[in-house]
Amino acid sequence: MLHDPAQLDLMFQALADPARRQMVDRLSRGPASVSQLAEPLAMSLSAVVQHLNVLEASGLVRTEKLGRVRTCRIEPQALRAAEHWINERRLAWERRLDRLGDFLAETKDEP
Amino acid sequence: MLHDPAQLDLMFQALADPARRQMVDRLSRGPASVSQLAEPLAMSLSAVVQHLNVLEASGLVRTEKLGRVRTCRIEPQALRAAEHWINERRLAWERRLDRLGDFLAETKDEP
DNA sequence: ACAATACTGAAGTTATCGCTTAACTATTGT
DNA sequence: ACAATAGTTAAGCGATAACTTCAGTATTGT
Incomplete structure (x- = not known):
């Protein structure tokens, strides 16, 4: 169920953006909150949330809310x-x- | 020299489009001309050429012109x-x- | 020489993307 | 109760992407 072309589409599209790849990179070192993800990025928190939604829709990232984080x-x-x-x-x-x-090797020394 | 972040950017961006992935898929089965690449795609030849240029700029595809093909x-x-x-x-x-x-396993049965 | 083939390039259009700001909600700490 | 924190949502905006059509340029086959 992971080879669904629509899902693949969303994933590659998600990976196409450098900010989103940076977020994935950060997450590869361990879980993080939205603000932690935002911290190294030169953009508003709002923009980060939007990127995060793209990542989540693509299935690349899963999120879970506990309290306000x-x-x-x-x-x-x-x-x-x-x-x-x-x-x-x-x-x-x-x-x-x-x-x-192989074909060329076989054909090379022939009659 | 392949880990250049700019090049990586171009590659993922190139792979983000379904038509371009279809072209890559076709090419994985062997070389093809522009028209051959275009044949299964529901778009103008011109559009295919534009996609091809994106793929070439990304380094994912190399092209070579002999005569008119x-x-x-x-x-x-x-x-x-x-x-x-x-x-x-x-x-x-x-x-x-x-x-x-490992950490959890080690910590589990401890004093 | 002429027509068909195989692209190529430019211009224009529409839709989507990546952002911003601003106003808002829900939780937590004092 | 109040303020600070953490995130959410909507509206809007400029830039880019993915096409289209149309007009062109080489090459190749007859």
Whole structure:
């Protein structure tokens, strides 16, 4: 259920923005509140919340609110899905190159 | 030289569009001309060329023109760089979880 | 030489993005 | 009770993105 093309779309779109990638990077070192995520970013808290919503909609980040603080954490399964998409394409290409190499090697010294 | 944040930015931005991912997908099965790339896409050839330029600027695709046909192929190194970025963040998170698990296991049955 | 092919480039349009400000709600600390 | 903290929501705005059409340029096949 993670290969849903619509979800993949949201994930890559989410990763396309440098601020959002910075947020993911921060979260890869551990959970954080919204203000903690915002702290290194040169933009309003409001803007950060909007980025966070994009990340959450994409499935890359999950958040949980306790009292007045919203704690955010990475969803590794979603990261894995994006990773997997790229990996499959790259491997398909590289396997193709290998087969081509074999073919050339076999054909080289023939009658 | 592949971890240049600007290049990473271009790559993720390039992958954010479904049409461009479809083009990358097609190219993962082997080189193709611009028209071949355009064929399954419901848009003008001109639009495809624009997408292709984005892909090329990002380093994900390399093209070469012979006569009147431009042949496009995937650049696996660039794909690997994007893959790597995601992988590092995911692993950082998972290692963190592991350490946390170890800590809890050690602390569990103590005086 | 002429027509068809395979792009290329510019201009214009519409929609979406990434922000800002401002006003608001809910929780917590004194 | 009051103020400070933490986040939310809506409106608006300028910039960019994803197209379109149309007019052009090389190349190639007949």
